[in-house]
Amino acid sequence: MTTIKELWENALVELELTISKPNFNTWFKDTHIVRVEDGVVFLGVPSQFARDWLSTKFHKDILRSLRGLSENVRNVEYVISRNAKKVNEEVRVVPATVSELPLESIHSKTNLNPRFTFNTLIVGAFNELAHAAAQAVVRKPGIAYNPLLIYGPTGLGKTHLIQSIGNHFRINAPDRKVQYCTSEKFSMDYVSSLQSGKVQSFKEKYRQYDLLIMDDVQFLAKMEKTKEEFFHLFNYLHDGNKQLVFTSDQHPNIIQNLEDRLKSRFNAGMIISVTPPDRESRFAIVRSKAALHNVIIPDEVLEYLADTIEGNVRELEGALNLLLIQLEMRQEPITVSDAKVLLRGTGNATKKSVSIQEVVKTIANFYGIEEGSIYEKTRRKEIVRPRQVIMFLLREDFKISFPTIGEKLGGRDHTTVIHSCEKIKNDITSDSILNQELNQIRLMLK
Amino acid sequence: MKFETNTEHLFTAVSTAARFAEKRANLPVLASILIVAEGGRLVLRSTNLECGVEIQVAAKISEDGIVAIPASVLLGFLSNARGKTLTCSLEGEVCRFETERAQASIKTIPNDDFPVLPRVSAERSFTCKGADLAKAIHNVAYCASLSAIKPELQSVLLYGESGKIIAVATDSFRLAEKAIPLRSGGDIQQLLIPARNAAELMRILDAASGEVELYYNDNQLSTHIDSIYYTSRLIDGAFPNYRQILPKSFSTEVVVLREDFAAALKSLQIFADKFSHISLSIKPAEKALLLTSRNPEVGEQVSTIRATIAGEELTMSFNGRYLADSLQAITGESIRICINGAGKPIIIKNTADESFLYLVMPMNR
Numbered sequence: 001m002t003t004i005k006e007l008w009e010n011a012l013v014e015l016e017l018t019i020s021k022p023n024f025n026t027w028f029k030d031t032h033i034v035r036v037e038d039g040v041v042f043l044g045v046p047s048q049f050a051r052d053w054l055s056t057k058f059h060k061d062i063l064r065s066l067r068g069l070s071e072n073v074r075n076v077e078y079v080i081s082r083n084a085k086k087v088n089e090e091v092r093v094v095p096a097t098v099s100e101l102p103l104e105s106i107h108s109k110t111n112l113n114p115r116f117t118f119n120t121l122i123v124g125a126f127n128e129l130a131h132a133a134a135q136a137v138v139r140k141p142g143i144a145y146n147p148l149l150i151y152g153p154t155g156l157g158k159t160h161l162i163q164s165i166g167n168h169f170r171i172n173a174p175d176r177k178v179q180y181c182t183s184e185k186f187s188m189d190y191v192s193s194l195q196s197g198k199v200q201s202f203k204e205k206y207r208q209y210d211l212l213i214m215d216d217v218q219f220l221a222k223m224e225k226t227k228e229e230f231f232h233l234f235n236y237l238h239d240g241n242k243q244l245v246f247t248s249d250q251h252p253n254i255i256q257n258l259e260d261r262l263k264s265r266f267n268a269g270m271i272i273s274v275t276p277p278d279r280e281s282r283f284a285i286v287r288s289k290a291a292l293h294n295v296i297i298p299d300e301v302l303e304y305l306a307d308t309i310e311g312n313v314r315e316l317e318g319a320l321n322l323l324l325i326q327l328e329m330r331q332e333p334i335t336v337s338d339a340k341v342l343l344r345g346t347g348n349a350t351k352k353s354v355s356i357q358e359v360v361k362t363i364a365n366f367y368g369i370e371e372g373s374i375y376e377k378t379r380r381k382e383i384v385r386p387r388q389v390i391m392f393l394l395r396e397d398f399k400i401s402f403p404t405i406g407e408k409l410g411g412r413d414h415t416t417v418i419h420s421c422e423k424i425k426n427d428i429t430s431d432s433i434l435n436q437e438l439n440q441i442r443l444m445l446k
Numbered sequence: 447m448k449f450e451t452n453t454e455h456l457f458t459a460v461s462t463a464a465r466f467a468e469k470r471a472n473l474p475v476l477a478s479i480l481i482v483a484e485g486g487r488l489v490l491r492s493t494n495l496e497c498g499v500e501i502q503v504a505a506k507i508s509e510d511g512i513v514a515i516p517a518s519v520l521l522g523f524l525s526n527a528r529g530k531t532l533t534c535s536l537e538g539e540v541c542r543f544e545t546e547r548a549q550a551s552i553k554t555i556p557n558d559d560f561p562v563l564p565r566v567s568a569e570r571s572f573t574c575k576g577a578d579l580a581k582a583i584h585n586v587a588y589c590a591s592l593s594a595i596k597p598e599l600q601s602v603l604l605y606g607e608s609g610k611i612i613a614v615a616t617d618s619f620r621l622a623e624k625a626i627p628l629r630s631g632g633d634i635q636q637l638l639i640p641a642r643n644a645a646e647l648m649r650i651l652d653a654a655s656g657e658v659e660l661y662y663n664d665n666q667l668s669t670h671i672d673s674i675y676y677t678s679r680l681i682d683g684a685f686p687n688y689r690q691i692l693p694k695s696f697s698t699e700v701v702v703l704r705e706d707f708a709a710a711l712k713s714l715q716i717f718a719d720k721f722s723h724i725s726l727s728i729k730p731a732e733k734a735l736l737l738t739s740r741n742p743e744v745g746e747q748v749s750t751i752r753a754t755i756a757g758e759e760l761t762m763s764f765n766g767r768y769l770a771d772s773l774q775a776i777t778g779e780s781i782r783i784c785i786n787g788a789g790k791p792i793i794i795k796n797t798a799d800e801s802f803l804y805l806v807m808p809m810n811r
Contacts (some may be wrong), residue, residue: 025472
């Protein structure tokens with residue numbers, strides 16, 4: 001069965017042959033089928049001019065070609081609908097120094113922030129896979145990579161990426177319904193619909209979308225009823241070939257309390273991680289952000305920024321803002337030594353010292369075992385692995401000596417510690433789940 | 447087709463209609479004026495599919511007919527044609543215009559493709575003084591955005607409330623609002639007229655005397671003014687809720703003579719940089735307003751204006767053009783500048799007239 005979009009495209013091809021080119025370009029530009037009801041095709045046209053003219057002059061031609069393509073068509077009605085023209089994304093030449101009236105805001109229908117587009121996204125090695133997948137989704141929604149799940153730690157542009165998909169859709173395929181929401185908003189909606197007894201309208205609301213983008217799905221794991229509703233919604237949309245896009249802060253397989261049926265559904269699509277940006281990407285990011293503010297900061301200062309602030313893009317932005325405000329106040333260029341003074345106290349300059357007890361506690365919690373059992377002389381498998389992880393992290397991340405680690409963890413020999421560290425180091429290369437867990441724990445320890 | 451008419455009248459009508467003809471349209475016939483002689487009436491029609499006009503001209507018609515003639519050619523001929531009466535006759539594909547002292551044969555364009563103008567039923571309408579509405583559009587239209595990214599900002603908003611019609615336009619850097627009395631029509635929904643069409647409406651209204659009635663539906667706005675029927679597309683969109691950002695109270699108020707302010711801005715423009723950057727210093731102690739502009743390549747200038755000031759000392763930066771724009775809508779002797787501190791928008795008003803308001807955002811430097 002052809003969709004109404006294809007129906008109209010085919011009809012246009014036919015009409016183009018029978019009508020002169022100027023006429024075709026003038027009157028059939030920006031037309032689309034709004035809906036089909038009982039054999040009546042409702043044709044959306046941009047203005048009353050077009051409506052009056054199409055209905056008097058071309059009605060017969062339109063009806064004939066539509067009938068030729070679909071026997072069910074009985075009549076054509078013309079409605080004036082907002083012609084969501086392809087807005088050409090010209091760069092606005094605006095003096096950056098004039099502040100704007102706060103008119104621009106979140107797009108109310110789709111909940112998307114228009115600031116997040118592919119144009120403003122910086123692609124580097126750290127996110128190029130995710131970016132490529134997003135592009136594929138834009139080209140073949142519902143077919144390529146459905147669902148698409150992007151995961152990774154905070155502040156790496158996951159939200160930017162998925163909102164770009166939505167914004168691209170909103171502009172280029174305005175007849176498709178796009179919705180962006182956080183899992184928290186979804187759950188709030190669901191709960192309030194339960195309270196007011198409007199579950200049906202809640203279901204209808206979410207089931208109408210052609211593209212659903214949901215941020216931070218890991219939070220769903222804790223909400224039993226919402227999770228169930230989400231599962232049904234997921235099935236409904238996925239069966240209808242509607243595109244689903246999610247983000248999460250970790251791989252779905254290691255999200256606790258997430259049912260297997262949901263995990264396997266996530267796995268059926270595409271799961272891609274974004275990693276912290278490499279130094280070159282960090283440099284590109286600060287440079288483009290600085291350009292956005294229309295200020296000139298010497299490259300060596302930007303390089304210094306990219307060197308010192310590792311990982312999170314948000315922190316990078318914060319550090320840059322710090323420099324910008326300084327620049328504004330002093331009205332003279334910033335040097336590397338200034339930057340050093342200013343950025344003292346941010347980034348890697350201060351590696352937080354964490355007590356060994358705290359590390360043990362966090363990791364024991366993570367694996368769901370008794371904290372005390374780590375210090376005991378037990379060799380139960382479920383204890384040994386976490387203990388080895390603790391040793392490994394204490395050595396790698398906190399640079400504690402092997403003998404000290406052994407002593408603190410229940411008086412073990414330093415060779416035991418060395419063995420444990422080696423073991424984990426080897427396992428990382430082959431065991432991706434272990435790798436995930438380590439990343440997760442490192443985040444918790446920050 | 448054959449008719450006889452007054453040259454001067456036809457010229458006036460053609461010069462109005464020619465403004466609506468679109469030279470670069472996909473459809474060649476849109477670059478022409480359609481002349482319809484039917485049932486004893488002579489009507490000129492032209493449209494660019496955004497807006498359109500129909501103008502009736504008094505004429506003696508001896509033979510009915512319809513013809514489309516390129517607007518620029520017809521206008522060019524008539525603007526220089528001498529002679530009181532003009533006769534027009536169609537001979538095959540050529541239309542022949544003849545006065546006592548000039549004659550021209552103009553090639554016609556096939557007119558089958560010339561569109562009909564949308565009609566708007568009289569269900570919803572409002573009336574006001576034509577000159578008032580023209581003035582309201584004139585006072586705000588220059589603020590409309592030039593970029594097509596947001597059609598709702600590229601237009602002039604009209605709406606009616608509590609006996610007034612309010613016209614607003616903004617490009618998100620500044621905003622102008624003008625209220626005029628409404629004669630009848632009550633509450634009017636938000637009508638977004640594309641700024642270009644609004645300018646044409648203004649020129650037609652300028653010539654009108656007395657009251658005009660405008661009809662509208664969700665997509666179209668029309669009016670009959672004397673012998674002219676005008677219609678424009680309305681933009682389907684939501685104008686930003688600008689009332690929210692209008693400050694209610696102010697910390698500083700400055701009153702200056704309009705002439706002084708205009709002259710200062712004009713000369714400061716010479717020294718302003720490419721952003722037209724002008725800084726405004728309020729000196730309550732000296733009862734003065736200091737305006738400074740500086741361009742490293744030209745030099746700098748400081749103008750001091752005597753002012754009545756209530757409030758604190760303050761310096762702010764603005765785009766000088768935006769400030770100067772406000773003055774084309776303010777005709778009174780003195781203006782009031784209302785300020786709420788650095789970084790906040792300011793409001794410029796006529797001290798004697800509350801119906802106009804101009805809001806401008808500062809530059810952040």
